[in-house]
Amino acid sequence: MYINVNVHWKIASDGLTVAKSGQPRYTPEQAIVRSQQFMTEVNTFSADMDDNTPWNQAFHGAPVTTAQCLPIRYLIRDVFFHDANFPWTSINAAAYEGALNVIIDNIPADGYAYVGGNASAIGFQHPSNFIHEFGHNLTLRHTHRGEDTFGDFCADTWWRCPEQWDADNDGTREYPTIDPSNPNEYPYSNRCWDDDNFGQLSSTQQQVDFCDNSLSGIMTTDNSIFGCSAQPVTNTVHPCCAQEYQSNYMMGYSGHALAPSKAAITPCQVERILTNIADQKCDYVDDVNPLCPPTSAVVTILPNVDFTDDCSFTFWFRASMNEDEFKVVIEDVSTSTPVEINNSGWINGTAKKYFCLVTTTASPGVIADAYLLPNTDYRITLETKNSCDTDSYSYEFHTANRNCNTSGGGSSFRIASTHPNPATGSEAVTVEFVLEESKQIEAMLFKVGNGGGQQSVQIALPENGHYPIGTHQLQLLPQQLAYGFNYLIFTVDGGHYYTTIVKQ
Numbered sequence: 278m279y280i281n282v283n284v285h286w287k288i289a290s291d292g293l294t295v296a297k298s299g300q301p302r303y304t305p306e307q308a309i310v311r312s313q314q315f316m317t318e319v320n321t322f323s324a325d326m327d328d329n330t331p332w333n334q335a336f337h338g339a340p341v342t343t344a345q346c347l348p349i350r351y352l353i354r355d356v357f358f359h360d361a362n363f364p365w366t367s368i369n370a371a372a373y374e375g376a377l378n379v380i381i382d383n384i385p386a387d388g389y390a391y392v393g394g395n396a397s398a399i400g401f402q403h404p405s406n407f408i409h410e411f412g413h414n415l416t417l418r419h420t421h422r423g424e425d426t427f428g429d430f431c432a433d434t435w436w437r438c439p440e441q442w443d444a445d446n447d448g449t450r451e452y453p454t455i456d457p458s459n460p461n462e463y464p465y466s467n468r469c470w471d472d473d474n475f476g477q478l479s480s481t482q483q484q485v486d487f488c489d490n491s492l493s494g495i496m497t498t499d500n501s502i503f504g505c506s507a508q509p510v511t512n513t514v515h516p517c518c519a520q521e522y523q524s525n526y527m528m529g530y531s532g533h534a535l536a537p538s539k540a541a542i543t544p545c546q547v548e549r550i551l552t553n554i555a556d557q558k559c560d561y562v563d564d565v566n567p568l569c570p571p572t573s574a575v576v577t578i579l580p581n582v583d584f585t586d587d588c589s590f591t592f593w594f595r596a597s598m599n600e601d602e603f604k605v606v607i608e609d610v611s612t613s614t615p616v617e618i619n620n621s622g623w624i625n626g627t628a629k630k631y632f633c634l635v636t637t638t639a640s641p642g643v644i645a646d647a648y649l650l651p652n653t654d655y656r657i658t659l660e661t662k663n664s665c666d667t668d669s670y671s672y673e674f675h676t677a678n679r680n681c682n683t684s685g686g687g688s689s690f691r692i693a694s695t696h697p698n699p700a701t702g703s704e705a706v707t708v709e710f711v712l713e714e715s716k717q718i719e720a721m722l723f724k725v726g727n728g729g730g731q732q733s734v735q736i737a738l739p740e741n742g743h744y745p746i747g748t749h750q751l752q753l754l755p756q757q758l759a760y761g762f763n764y765l766i767f768t769v770d771g772g773h774y775y776t777t778i779v780k781q
């Protein structure tokens with residue numbers, strides 16, 4: 278069963294995505310690509326779990342269950358960018374309904390999720406963590422909470438901890454009392470994992486796996502590497518490190534859940550997931566038991582695109598999933614009868630991006646995927662298909678109300694030289710340009726190449742493209758250039774300037 282997901286990102290003042298300390302950050306372009314990669318990794322991980330049996334159920338008196346296939350896969354419905362101050366909880370909004378919403382964010386925990394809701398936040402960018410948080414959205418709770426009112430409502434997940442040990446670090450080993458009527462005392466001291474919902478442990482001990490030297494990370498899969506000697510317990514060997522007390526539940530805090538060859542779910546958990554989808558999230562389902570993975574068309578714009586002002590912009594399709602072919606259509610929708618002005622036809626391969634230029638010049642001399650008029654309403658539609666599914670996504674926009682002619686654009690910018698040109702396959706090419714005023718510059722490389730299949734690449738510029746007055750150089754490495762024709766296009770003040778580079 279394929280469930281729709283919206284992936285959300287926040288952009289910091291340096292232009293990169295917001296992330297938890299130590300986690301990767303991305304340019305917006307990379308984040309779009311990464312969104313699709315995350316879902317692909319999550320789906321691969323989910324498929325890999327189907328041979329994994331829960332550990333130690335019999336030892337703890339829980340029903341012994343077989344390996345379960347996790348019947349859920351995820352499909353991107355949309356990608357959103359937000360500013361750095363956007364609170365992650367705001368993705369739990371009407372505008373994003375009809376899909377699970379996940380935001381990559383800088384949060385203290387590895388992840389947060391609304392249990393039974395449709396929003397989660399990811400700090401630790403690992404596929405198992407997405408599956409875990411999505412599991413919360415689909416009503417799963419932590420396996421180590423127990424079974425009943427305060428627990429995870431699944432009898433086939435065990436949760437008890439070892440025999441006596443000094444969990445509260447008072448110097449005495451004791452078997453903890455369990456008082457279900459008092460949830461604040463109930464769970465904290467008799468299990469190997471803790472859940473901060475109960476608030477008994479110090480902040481450094483919450484949400485951790487006690488079989489971890491540092492008390493701040495997650496248990497490794499091999500106790501012999503970390504050992505347990507650094508634990509604040511009087512036991513010589515921490516009881517949680519015994520094999521019988523190790524857990525591989527996806528919905529626990531065990532480090533084993535990070536391994537696709539180990540992480541497991543139970544029949545009760547699968548039933549809870551399916552019940553939640555059937556009762557409350559039917560409209561999130563894209564497809565059930567399809568012959569092949571359904572395709573998803575996604576049109577995204579970068580967060581810095583301003584249609585009211587920009588004379589060129591790129592639509593990004595890279596979050597689209599599972600397509601073998603794609604088609605792009607642009608229509609003028611200024612009047613009640615849409616007029617098709619651009620139709621790519623079906624193109625083999627995966628959808629990447631579409632570069633649009635706003636211009637009133639008939640032959641702008643710059644290669645773009647589409648030429649658009651200023652001050653006009655347009656609709657771009659991406660269609661994707663594979664052997665068993667089609668999808669489409671439409672996006673409406675209004676072009677800038679300004680003269681965006683590509684010739685000219687002022688005389689403050691000039692390309693001085695391109696050398697060597699032609700270049701051999703091993704030579705870097707240096708493009709020298711002159712600015713008579715300090716300017717914000719963008720550079721894009723269109724690789725036409727020898728054999729069709731245009732590719733356009735945004736060139737990362739130092740200082741985000743803020744250049745002072747003077748003569749500057751931009752170097753293109755051999756591996757950046759296609760054999761054959763390449764066009765390096767500078768955008769300055771809405772004007773476009775290009776130089777042709779030939780690689781032989």
Ligand SMILES: [Zn+2]
Pocket residue numbers: 409410413419
């Ligand atoms: Zn959790």
